[in-house]
Amino acid sequence: MLIELDSVTKIYNQxxxxxxxxxxxxxxxxxxxxxxxxxxxxGSGKSTLLSIIGCIFARTSGRATIAGKPLARLPDRFLTVxxxxxxxxxxxxxNILPALSVxxxxxxxxxxxxxxxxxxxxxxxxxxxxLAIRHREHFPAGQVSxxxxxxxxxxxxxxxxxxxxxxxxxxxxxxxRLSREFMQIMADLKQAGKTIVITxxxxxxxxxxxxxxxxxxxxxRIDVP
Ligand SMILES: Nc1ncnc2c1ncn2[C@@H]1O[C@H](COP(=O)(O)OP(=O)(O)OP(=O)(O)O)[C@@H](O)[C@H]1O
Ligand SMILES: [Mg+2]
Numbered sequence: 001m002l003i004e005l006d007s008v009t010k011i012y013n014q015x016x017x018x019x020x021x022x023x024x025x026x027x028x029x030x031x032x033x034x035x036x037x038x039x040x041x042x043g044s045g046k047s048t049l050l051s052i053i054g055c056i057f058a059r060t061s062g063r064a065t066i067a068g069k070p071l072a073r074l075p076d077r078f079l080t081v082x083x084x085x086x087x088x089x090x091x092x093x094x095n096i097l098p099a100l101s102v103x104x105x106x107x108x109x110x111x112x113x114x115x116x117x118x119x120x121x122x123x124x125x126x127x128x129x130x131l132a133i134r135h136r137e138h139f140p141a142g143q144v145s146x147x148x149x150x151x152x153x154x155x156x157x158x159x160x161x162x163x164x165x166x167x168x169x170x171x172x173x174x175x176x177r178l179s180r181e182f183m184q185i186m187a188d189l190k191q192a193g194k195t196i197v198i199t200x201x202x203x204x205x206x207x208x209x210x211x212x213x214x215x216x217x218x219x220x221r222i223d224v225p
Contacts, residue, residue: 001065002164002195003030003053008062010048010220022048024220025062032163035186035196037206040217046199047168049217053197054166055083067163084113088157090167094149096156098142102133105141106155113160127155131185147178154185165189167198171205179204186210 010023022045030036038046051057052064055071058079064071067086071079096105107124115123128134131151136144141152150170157165165186171179179202186196187210198205206214216223 001029002032002067003028003197004063004065005029005052006063008052008059008064010045010052010057011060014060022220023052023059026220026222027062028215028222030195030197032195033190033193034212035190035198035210037211037214038197038199038217039201039206039214040223044217045220046217048220050166050168050197050199053164054087054089055079056089084109084160086162086164088160088162088165090153090157090165090170092169092172094153096141096149096152099140101138102136102141102144102148102152103128103138105152106159109156109159123159124155127158131155146174147181150174150178150182151185154182158189163193163195165194165196167196169199169202171200171202176204183208183210 005026005028007025007027008023009021009025012020012022026049038049040046048057052059053066055066056079066082069082071082103124106127107120110120110123125134128137131154133148133151133155136148141149144152170182174182183205186198187208190196190210200206205211216225
């Protein structure tokens with residue numbers, strides 16, 4: 001299994017008045033080169049679950065093994081190193097910096113890694129060609145179309161060539177044509193060997209033929225039908 005969670009619990013603001021138990025003893029296993037959808041009502045814990053798989057938050061208890069590495073119970077900042085090598089994250093609103101060029105947005109995750117400018121340009125160029133956004137290379141990202149922006153976000157998630165791609169409600173702000181296009185790119189990435197986890201309740205995602213499994217999430221637990 002590429003992703004394995006065993007009895008993972010996440011409590012935000014533990015011991016404080018605003019304490020929230022977002023996940024309760026979640027166990028799940030995701031095989032390599034599959035595409036899985038996490039589906040559930042608002043507040044059920046989907047984004048929290050994705051953030052734990054994505055090494056953005058540390059869990060409160062339980063075990064997690066991501067790409068062969070058991071995540072020890074460490075402060076959040078120690079997860080960063082593992083995350084950079086393993087995870088490509090596509091955020092709901094894409095989290096693109098509008099004043100930076102398309103090419104600079106894509107290469108952002110490479111900056112802390114000390115990759116040479118030449119190697120950076122090559123890698124960014126390759127992805128811009130692959131995702132058909134080369135013609136927007138020097139445009140400020142704030143001035144490209146919704147579909148182009150979506151492909152910039154995908155290119156940025158792929159820049160480190162991570163084995164795992166995570167996308168949090170990626171189609172929430174896209175029309176149906178762009179949503180279909182997004183899913184086609186994800187299907188191609190799965191074909192190319194990536195493992196993909198998407199949170200969504202959009203039927204264009206949950207019912208897409210390339211989705212291998214829909215996992216229900218309810219009240220911080222896996223919803224067994
Ligand atoms: N940073 C945080 N601090 C405190 N509580 C949080 C935080 N993030 C989420 N929560 C709470 O944890 C619970 C699960 O939230 P989460 O964002 O994982 O749900 P979700 O299923 O992604 O919802 P949505 O469909 O609305 O995006 C909610 O009750 C939420 O209010
Ligand atoms: Mg969410």
